[in-house]
Amino acid sequence: MKIVKRIFKFIAIVIGLLLTFIVIILMIDSQNTNYLKVKNNQSTTNNSFLISNVNIIPMHQDTILIDKMVYLKDGIIQSIADNIEIEGVEIIDAKNKYLTPGLIDMHVHVWDRYELGLYLSNGVTAIRNLWGMPMHLRIKEDINNDDIIAPMFFTTGPKLTGPEFIGDDNLNLVSPDEAREKVISYKNRGYDFIKTYYGLTEDLFDAVVEQAKISDMDIVAHPSQKVPYSYHYNPQIHSIEHTEEIIQQPLNYKLDTLKLNEIIEGLSKSKHSSFSPTLTVYHNIYEMLIDDHILASEQLQLMNPLIKKVDSKAQFDRWHTTKLRDSSIVKTIKNQHNFHLKIIKKLHEAGVTIICGTDAGIGVTIPGHSIHQELEFYKEAGLSNYEVLKTATVNASKTHTIMNNMGTVEVGKSANLMLLNNNPLLDLSALQNPATVFIKGRKLNRETLDNFEKQAKHRKNLIASAVRYIENLVFEK
Numbered sequence: 001m002k003i004v005k006r007i008f009k010f011i012a013i014v015i016g017l018l019l020t021f022i023v024i025i026l027m028i029d030s031q032n033t034n035y036l037k038v039k040n041n042q043s044t045t046n047n048s049f050l051i052s053n054v055n056i057i058p059m060h061q062d063t064i065l066i067d068k069m070v071y072l073k074d075g076i077i078q079s080i081a082d083n084i085e086i087e088g089v090e091i092i093d094a095k096n097k098y099l100t101p102g103l104i105d106m107h108v109h110v111w112d113r114y115e116l117g118l119y120l121s122n123g124v125t126a127i128r129n130l131w132g133m134p135m136h137l138r139i140k141e142d143i144n145n146d147d148i149i150a151p152m153f154f155t156t157g158p159k160l161t162g163p164e165f166i167g168d169d170n171l172n173l174v175s176p177d178e179a180r181e182k183v184i185s186y187k188n189r190g191y192d193f194i195k196t197y198y199g200l201t202e203d204l205f206d207a208v209v210e211q212a213k214i215s216d217m218d219i220v221a222h223p224s225q226k227v228p229y230s231y232h233y234n235p236q237i238h239s240i241e242h243t244e245e246i247i248q249q250p251l252n253y254k255l256d257t258l259k260l261n262e263i264i265e266g267l268s269k270s271k272h273s274s275f276s277p278t279l280t281v282y283h284n285i286y287e288m289l290i291d292d293h294i295l296a297s298e299q300l301q302l303m304n305p306l307i308k309k310v311d312s313k314a315q316f317d318r319w320h321t322t323k324l325r326d327s328s329i330v331k332t333i334k335n336q337h338n339f340h341l342k343i344i345k346k347l348h349e350a351g352v353t354i355i356c357g358t359d360a361g362i363g364v365t366i367p368g369h370s371i372h373q374e375l376e377f378y379k380e381a382g383l384s385n386y387e388v389l390k391t392a393t394v395n396a397s398k399t400h401t402i403m404n405n406m407g408t409v410e411v412g413k414s415a416n417l418m419l420l421n422n423n424p425l426l427d428l429s430a431l432q433n434p435a436t437v438f439i440k441g442r443k444l445n446r447e448t449l450d451n452f453e454k455q456a457k458h459r460k461n462l463i464a465s466a467v468r469y470i471e472n473l474v475f476e477k
């Protein structure tokens with residue numbers, strides 16, 4: 001008996017030490033992102049400003065308002081006029097600068113808080129996270145409590161899939177009852193939207209949609225290959241993801257324009273759904289294939305270390321092995337990317353609402369930085385600069401009711417804005433490295449934003465990231 005007691009004692013001590021170690025690791029990681037805390041940023045305590053002499057690109061109409069004044073009060077756009085006189089408010093002289101809404105990335109995967117700074121640094125003032133975990137609820141809470149400076153944060157729950165789908169750590173639903181329970185529980189726990197994923201069969205899909213309607217939860221759909229593509233044209237589905245899924249599912253990997261036209265027609269009739277292309281993440285396969293040193297590049301040092309070690313490397317190895325077997329893969333991927341551009345042009349011409357989404361945070365798709373590439377692709381597809389900018393501002397904000405208070409420079413909207421040195425309607429590169437970003441009226445200058453980049457580079461939070469991921473596996477199943 002004594003031996004058994006000793007073994008138990010030993011196990012208890014080991015578990016105790018392990019838990020202490022985990023708590024310390026998480027505390028250190030949390031301390032290291034203290035630079036995002038509102039209370040540690042003296043310059044951001046103020047959220048009321050008067051911006052003068054500024055050119056406004058409002059984005060609810062195709063125009064530029066020249067030489068205006070904009071009064072931001074308590075994080076809200078209070079007034080816009082030729083002349084505003086207010087006592088005791090800091091005035092920002094924005095002569096020759098352009099004021100636009102902050103950008104919105106509608107398809108991201110967040111792994112840590114450093115990434116929040118990377119989004120802001122690139123002018124992204126709102127993100128929609130599409131793989132919800134408990135850590136994202138904590139981020140949301142800290143943002144809502146005004147503890148941290150971060151983009152407005154929206155997240156789906158964990159991905160819902162069918163019983164047979166084996167892939168990343170999805171929630172494999174086995175019955176319609178379970179599907180309904182999950183939707184209710186995600187709503188109660190504070191997730192904003194439901195994400196449907198591969199493998200959902202018709203009965204499971206119906207149960208999710210039905211319950212989402214009752215629970216008033218918008219669905220974001222990564223199309224399931226177990227139902228017809230047209231199954232996703234449903235009023236509860238507010239956004240359909242990924243251009244490549246059109247090719248991989250209804251087109252059956254054939255770049256078939258005639259068949260494509262049917263899909264475009266279906267999507268264009270489905271007015272309640274926006275379409276999020278995520279062209280960058282697919283094009284990055286091509287980038288990986290042509291650049292043997294991409295994992296060691298400077299940009300990749302901005303990725304979360306766990307993702308870099310696991311996902312970026314696995315993707316790189318997989319594509320390079322494929323290339324060794326058959327070098328024509330490089331051309332195949334490039335051709336498919338070019339077909340994606342064609343699809344975007346057709347979708348746009350057919351009146352489908354396109355919303356900018358990058359799939360940043362996985363593979364080699366860098367949080368924040370990748371949005372500029374994504375927007376360039378829409379331009380290459382044939383959209384005007386104004387139409388391109390709409391995808392990441394007003395189109396995105398109209399997709400979900402809870403995002404309606406952003407996306408344009410109008411009185412009453414949240415003061416999530418950018419001040420740019422040049423006019424992005426003439427050249428989209430003006431969106432890169434914004435001179436100033438306002439988040440809920442707080443002013444972040446370039447120096448602060450550059451510091452966010454510096455802090456994120458070469459971060460060493462691999463174990464902390466792994467712990468948060470394991471937490472998800474344990475508690476979200």
Ligand SMILES: [Zn+2]
Binds near residue numbers: 109
């Ligand atoms: Zn994704």
